[in-house]
Amino acid sequence: xxxxxxxxxxxxxxxxxxxxxxxxxxxxxxxxxxxxxxxxxxxxxxxxxxxxxxxxxxxxxxxxxxxxxxxxxxxxxxxxxxxxxxxxxxxxxxxxxxxxxxxxxxxxxxxxxxxxxxxxxxxxxxxxxxxxxxxxxxxxxxxxxxxxxxxxxxxxxxxxxxxxxxxxxxxxxxxxxxxxxxxxxxx
Ligand code: GLU
Numbered sequence: 648x649x650x651x652x653x654x655x656x657x658x659x660x661x662x663x664x665x666x667x668x669x670x671x672x673x674x675x676x677x678x679x680x681x682x683x684x685x686x687x688x689x690x691x692x693x694x695x696x697x698x699x700x701x702x703x704x705x706x707x708x709x710x711x712x713x714x715x716x717x718x719x720x721x722x723x724x725x726x727x728x729x730x731x732x733x734x735x736x737x738x739x740x741x742x743x744x745x746x747x748x749x750x751x752x753x754x755x756x757x758x759x760x761x762x763x764x765x766x767x768x769x770x771x772x773x774x775x776x777x778x779x780x781x782x783x784x785x786x787x788x789x790x791x792x793x794x795x796x797x798x799x800x801x802x803x804x805x806x807x808x809x810x811x812x813x814x815x816x817x818x819x820x821x822x823x824x825x826x827x828x829x830x831x832x833x834x
Contacts, residue, residue: 649676649718651742651824653805653815655711656832661702664714667834668695676716677724682731682740684812685709690729711813713805715742721750722767731807732771734778735763738809741777743770745801745822753797773798777806791816 652667654660664681672695679698680690686707691697695716715730722728731740747753750769753776758764762775776797781790787808801821808814815833817824827834 649716652714660712678717678729680729681714683709683712713742721769728766734774739778740807741774744803748800
């Protein structure tokens with residue numbers, strides 16, 4: 648288990664997210680990644696410095712986003728398995744610390760609903776599950792809540808949805824998440 652960081656506010660989210668990840672590095676990790684709803688995702692294997700180098704070659708920008716340091720439990724420490732993970736349409740993105748115990752059952756059920764899995768992680772089911780429930784409920788928060796009720800295991804989560812790009816949903820179960828509520832910005 649390693650670290651997640653998320654930001655929604657008025658500042659350049661890329662630098663806030665990278666600073667957030669740097670402050671979590673002491674926990675140990677094997678790969679890193681960020682997603683900004685306004686511009687996309689960048690992931691890398693190894694140190695946060697590798698992520699910084701890739702970000703320098705990309706034009707990621709925006710004022711909100713989610714970020715992750717991964718300590719692989721399900722799937723090798725590869726770029727594809729690095730977080731954030733997304734649904735088919737790439738409009739729901741998730742970073743996760745912990746282990747989803749019922750991911751195999753969920754994965755099989757979601758595959759039957761047309762979900763295409765690209766990684767070996769347990770985490771990817773969360774993005775597809777939220778997306779599946781979002782299509783039915785048409786409400787980001789309700790879709791997240793319903794999905795959390797279907798998960799078994801431990802999680803610290805930050806979730807970003809294209810429908811509401813300035814909102815991050817956070818959740819925890821058996822893992823800590825700290826909320827920082829600021830003036831015009833939240834962490
Ligand atoms: N179980 C997830 C994975 O293997 C999350 C690992 C973590 O907590 O960093 O991708």
